[in-house]
Amino acid sequence: xxxxxxxxxxxxxxxxxxxxxxxxxxxxxxxxxxxxxxxxxxxxxxxxxxxxxxxxxxxxxxxxxxxxxxxxxxxxxxxxxxxxxxxxxxxxxxxxxxxxxxxxxxxxxxxxxxxxxxxxxxxxxxxxxxxxxxxxxxxxxxxxxxxxxxxxxxxxxxxxxxxxxxxxxxxxxxxxxxxxxxxxxxxxxxxxxxxxxxxxxxxxxxxxxxxxxxxxxxxxxxxxxxxxxxxxxxxxxxxxxxxxxxxxxxxxxxxxxxxxxxxxxxxxxxxxxxxxxxxxxxxxxxxxxxxxxxxxxxxxxxxxxxxxxxxxxxxxxxxxxxxxxxxxxxxxxxxxxxxxxxxxxxxxxxxxxxx
Amino acid sequence: xxxxxxxxxxxxxxxxxxxxxxxxxxxxxxxxxxxxxxxxxxxxxxxxxxxxxxxxxxxxxxxxxxxxxxxxxxxxxxxxxxxxxxxxxxxxxxxxxxxxxxxxxxxxxxxxxxxxxxxxxxxxxxxxxxxxxxxxxxxxxxxxxxxxxxxxxxxxxxxxxxxxxxxxxxxxxxxxxxxxxxxxxxxxxxxxxxxxxxxxxxxxxxxxxxxxxxxxxxxxxxxxxxxxxxxxxxxxxxxxxxxxxxxxxxxxxxxxxxxxxxxxxxxxxxxxxxxxxxxxxxxxxxxxxxxxxxxxxxxxxxxxxxxxxxxxxxxxxxxxxxxxxxxxxxxxxxxxxxxxxxxxxxxxxxxxxxx
Ligand SMILES: CC(C)[C@H](C(=O)O)[C@@H](O)C(=O)O
Ligand SMILES: CC(C)[C@H](C(=O)O)[C@@H](O)C(=O)O
Numbered sequence: 219x220x221x222x223x224x225x226x227x228x229x230x231x232x233x234x235x236x237x238x239x240x241x242x243x244x245x246x247x248x249x250x251x252x253x254x255x256x257x258x259x260x261x262x263x264x265x266x267x268x269x270x271x272x273x274x275x276x277x278x279x280x281x282x283x284x285x286x287x288x289x290x291x292x293x294x295x296x297x298x299x300x301x302x303x304x305x306x307x308x309x310x311x312x313x314x315x316x317x318x319x320x321x322x323x324x325x326x327x328x329x330x331x332x333x334x335x336x337x338x339x340x341x342x343x344x345x346x347x348x349x350x351x352x353x354x355x356x357x358x359x360x361x362x363x364x365x366x367x368x369x370x371x372x373x374x375x376x377x378x379x380x381x382x383x384x385x386x387x388x389x390x391x392x393x394x395x396x397x398x399x400x401x402x403x404x405x406x407x408x409x410x411x412x413x414x415x416x417x418x419x420x421x422x423x424x425x426x427x428x429x430x431x432x433x434x435x436x437x438x439x440x441x442x443x444x445x446x447x448x449x450x451x452x453x454x455x456x457x458x459x460x461x462x463x464x465x466x467x468x469x470x471x472x473x474x475x476x477x478x479x480x481x482x483x484x485x486x487x488x489x490x491x492x493x494x495x496x497x498x499x500x501x502x503x504x505x506x507x508x509x510x511x512x513x514x515x516x517x518x519x520x521x522x523x524x525x526x527x528x529x530x531x532x533x534x535x536x537x538x539x540x541x542x543x544x545x546x547x548x549x550x551x552x553x554x555x556x557x558x559x560x561x562x563x564x565x566x567x568x569x570x571x572x573x
Numbered sequence: 574x575x576x577x578x579x580x581x582x583x584x585x586x587x588x589x590x591x592x593x594x595x596x597x598x599x600x601x602x603x604x605x606x607x608x609x610x611x612x613x614x615x616x617x618x619x620x621x622x623x624x625x626x627x628x629x630x631x632x633x634x635x636x637x638x639x640x641x642x643x644x645x646x647x648x649x650x651x652x653x654x655x656x657x658x659x660x661x662x663x664x665x666x667x668x669x670x671x672x673x674x675x676x677x678x679x680x681x682x683x684x685x686x687x688x689x690x691x692x693x694x695x696x697x698x699x700x701x702x703x704x705x706x707x708x709x710x711x712x713x714x715x716x717x718x719x720x721x722x723x724x725x726x727x728x729x730x731x732x733x734x735x736x737x738x739x740x741x742x743x744x745x746x747x748x749x750x751x752x753x754x755x756x757x758x759x760x761x762x763x764x765x766x767x768x769x770x771x772x773x774x775x776x777x778x779x780x781x782x783x784x785x786x787x788x789x790x791x792x793x794x795x796x797x798x799x800x801x802x803x804x805x806x807x808x809x810x811x812x813x814x815x816x817x818x819x820x821x822x823x824x825x826x827x828x829x830x831x832x833x834x835x836x837x838x839x840x841x842x843x844x845x846x847x848x849x850x851x852x853x854x855x856x857x858x859x860x861x862x863x864x865x866x867x868x869x870x871x872x873x874x875x876x877x878x879x880x881x882x883x884x885x886x887x888x889x890x891x892x893x894x895x896x897x898x899x900x901x902x903x904x905x906x907x908x909x910x911x912x913x914x915x916x917x918x919x920x921x922x923x924x925x926x927x928x
Contacts, residue, residue: 266656294768295798299774305767345722352773360726363771367700367722410821412650412660416705416718419654441648446857452807452832466765471824473800477807502801529693 219252221529224281224288224496227538228262228306230503231513232291238515238566239289239497242538245570250534257284261306262503263294264413273306278313281494287525288496289518290489292503304348307489307498311341314496316489317373318380320470320524321500323485326546332399335390335458338381340421341489343368346465366565369464370418374424380490381425382434383403388459389436405429407441408463408471421464448474457474476500481555484512484546486521488528495528495530497521498522507554511561514553516542519569540573575608575863578849583617583661585858587646593870593921594644594852594877597893600925605889614640616661617858618649625728626926628661633668636849642850642880645844645875647858659703661843661871662853662904667698671844673735674823675879676855678830678840679824688833690813691743693736694823695776698723702818724772724819729779735845736780736817737789738762739827745786745813755814760784762796763826764819776819782915787909803829831855836910838869839901841876843883848882852876862909866916869908871897874924896927 223243227236233415237280243254259277266272272293277393281288293306302321319339324331349366385403392398407425409418422441429439437567442450445465451458451471455478485500499517507513551568552558560568578921580596582591586923593810598609614632621627627648636643652855665671680687704721740758747753762780764773773837774796777796784794797805806826810833818826831840856873862868876892900906906923915923 221860297772299766299778304770305858308768345765345769348768350769352771358725361724361775362723362725362727363775364724365722365769365772367720368717369719370715370717372717410700411654413663414700414705414720415654415659416707417720420718422705423654445824448825449805449828449832449837452829470803471802473804474807474829477804482804521667563630 219251220255220406221287222257222285224257224259226261226277226283226288226290228291228503228566229264229291229294229422230505230508231449231501232262232293232503234511234513234562235291235428235499235515237519238289238562239518240568241523241566242519242573245536245573246537250531252534253532259288261293263296263303263309266279266303270302272303273309277417278310281314287494287529289522289525290496290498291450291518292499294503294505308346310496311489312351314491314494315342315489316494316496317342317376318490319487320384320490320528321468321472321475321487322511322520322524322527323472323479323483325479326543327397328547331456333475334399335455335475336384336460337468337472337475338384338460338462339472340373340377340465342461343370344465345375367414367417371423373425374421375428376407378407378425379431381460382429382431382437383564385437385460386434387471399456403437404459405437406447406458406461407439408447408461408467409441410444410467412443413562418464421429425462439522444471447471452478469532472500482517483553483555484516484520486517486524488521488524490528494524499569501510511563512554513562514555515562515566515569516546541569544572545569574606574677575610576642577612577640578608579612579614579632579640580646581614581616581632581643582621583651585647585648585856585860585863586856587617587648587858588871589866589868589917590689590854590870591644591646593917594873595598596921597874597877597925597928598926599709600869601889601892605886607886607889614643616645616648616665618651620718621658625657630665633665636665636669640849642849642884643849643879644822644880645853646873647854648857649858649860649910653865663701665851666844669846669849671849671851672697672731673845674842675739675839675845675883676823676827676842676874677879678827678834680834682752683902686811687729688699688752688810689829690810691815692823692827692830693732693739693815693817695728695732695818696730697820698725699820722769722772724776726775726779730783733760733762733780733783733817734786734899737784737786737792740792740815741789746927747757754811758792759814760792760794761802761813761816762794763799763802763816763822764796765799765822766802767798773819776799780817799826802826806830807833825853836869837872838908839871839875841872841879843876843879845883850880852880866918867909868917869910870917870921877909892928899927900924
């Protein structure tokens with residue numbers, strides 16, 4: 219089973235963690251029968267400064283035509299508005315129609331307040347359509363700007379469907395004996411339809427409709443207004459299983475959830491489309507620790523596993539998750555974001571040893 | 574000094590807590606020389622069901638023409654979309670040009686992890702302009718909806734200016750001896766300009782410009798992307814002094830901050846315009862505890878103080894804050910949301926005694 223995998227380190231610590239993803243793929247036991255071929259691809263702010271394009275056409279072409287999956291590091295956001303620059307990961311999600319951003323947030327099983335949730339974020343629309351314009355009107359006091367928030371029935375149905383499927387899959391794993399704090403599947407629909415009755419109202423209606431399908435009969439469905447969702451996320455995080463949300467709320471909620479498990483450096487994501495997945499750590503390019511060799515590689519290792527999961531390689535994924543969990547449970551070689559002193563290299567070697 | 578005050582209990586527990594606001598105003602020592610006249614006003618979902626208008630014209634007229642300030646309880650959001658209904662508090666903020674929503678979030682001084690921040694939320698625009706439409710296009714897979722997010726230079730400059738003023742005022746209180754975890758003023762500007770370069774970009778530029786005014790020379794200014802802001806809010810809440818944000822982010826951040834102090838039932842807000850302020854607890858109508866007489870009145874009592882503060886009655890406000898803090902520090906009569914057993918009435922009487 220040959221897998222062509224694109225590697226897009228991006229900027230900052232993206233370059234320090236993506237190699238860890240490659241190494242763990244190469245270290246998977248040969249009994250799994252997987253073989254990986256890697257292609258290095260460019261994207262990011264430095265690429266923009268060098269070439270004028272943050273997401274070169276070649277990167278998109280190679281991913282589309284030659285790859286089964288990819289790993290994406292992180293990109294720097296310029297501290298001042300830069301003409302012509304816009305986030306390559308946002309563009310990539312749309313260009314490859316990676317419609318779901320799946321973000322599992324989980325403590326180790328022995329945690330005092332265990333958490334085990336997956337945030338399923340719509341990944342192609344909402345305010346991320348980036349249709350903006352700047353206008354001027356004396357009646358509005360001069361300059362103002364407008365952005366479009368777009369929500370479609372199709373994207374809303376699709377994201378709620380995959381959220382339901384993820385809830386079912388998690389339930390199956392539990393029934394097969396996987397340890398979990400949950401006993402039955404639950405999907406929480408997040409929106410702000412009390413203010414945005416048409417856009418978020420459509421998201422809400424479609425999500426409910428999708429989750430009312432007969433195959434989700436065993437999945438409990440509830441809803442939470444986004445502000446209240448953030449409140450409850452912090453008050454009772456253990457009660458959430460799968461959360462489904464429009465793009466921007468999903469972005470915000472997943473950073474909030476990451477805070478609960480102690481570090482963004484632990485939280486993976488996968489950008490998932492039809493038969494294609496890009497693993498991407500949730501953290502950014504972290505200019506404050508760039509070049510120090512101390513970035514936590516776990517978010518990337520888990521993102522690598524998540525990519526495999528969505529490419530149907532669940533066994534290989536499970537091996538990686540277990541090795542990461544063993545490192546965390548042992549708590550001997552931890553990176554500084556977790557209060558440890560280990561370097562990226564030390565954490566990676568430890569996890570490779572545990573694989 | 575005669576003060577005409579509108580009372581708008583709204584729905585659910587709004588009706589159980591607004592009377593507490595009235596009682597504490599009436600109980601203020603006569604040495605302060607304040608006299609209040611109250612007018613009961615309607616708004617809310619029940620008002621909508623009875624009259625067809627969630628915000629009757631009379632309510633707006635009386636507030637505009639006869640009142641100096643008001644207290645607003647909470648309104649129920651219908652669980653299904655109801656034709657013609659839309660939130661009266663959102664409408665009121667716009668109709669009275671209450672451009673700032675000020676939300677102080679604070680633990681008692683003796684807390685293990687003390688927090689003392691104010692979220693200053695723009696209150697009239699962003700997605701709250703509620704300009705939405707529903708369309709259909711086969712190329713988009715059928716039905717979709719769009720909403721406008723609007724950000725103006727004027728509103729952004731104005732909200733950042735009041736945020737700066739609040740930071741200065743807090744610093745003055747500290748210099749006058751008020752206990753605080755902060756030693757110097759800081760304003761954190763929140764936005765998502767890495768995706769919304771024009772709308773949030775304008776907010777960011779204007780906020781920086783406003784805070785660069787000479788009178789804010791002593792105020793440190795920093796910025797945080799909203800997702801990262803939620804993360805940091807939970808990781809290091811004690812480091813924030815004043816946070817300024819567009820409407821929707823402010824809504825979400827203030828619920829998040831409320832979770833950190835243990836209960837939404839503690840968190841007040843004031844909707845502030847030129848010479849007018851409406852105090853409003855941050856919590857909702859809480860259908861789960863409605864009618865049980867156990868709603869926490871503290872958010873309303875603090876909102877009452879906050880209203881007074883923005884009407885220039887800082888001494889009276891300080892008295893109310895101190896009485897509330899004394900109740901919380903003593904921790905004998907606490908409502909169930911704080912782990913206590915006291916009723917609304919018992920908490921109110923205790924605080925009135927401490928006034
Ligand atoms: C970098 C930024 C454009 C991106 C987003 O907002 O989606 C990031 O925050 C994320 O969550 O992947
Ligand atoms: C009830 C709702 C419309 C309101 C808002 O979104 O502003 C509430 O959440 C608040 O924070 O006051």
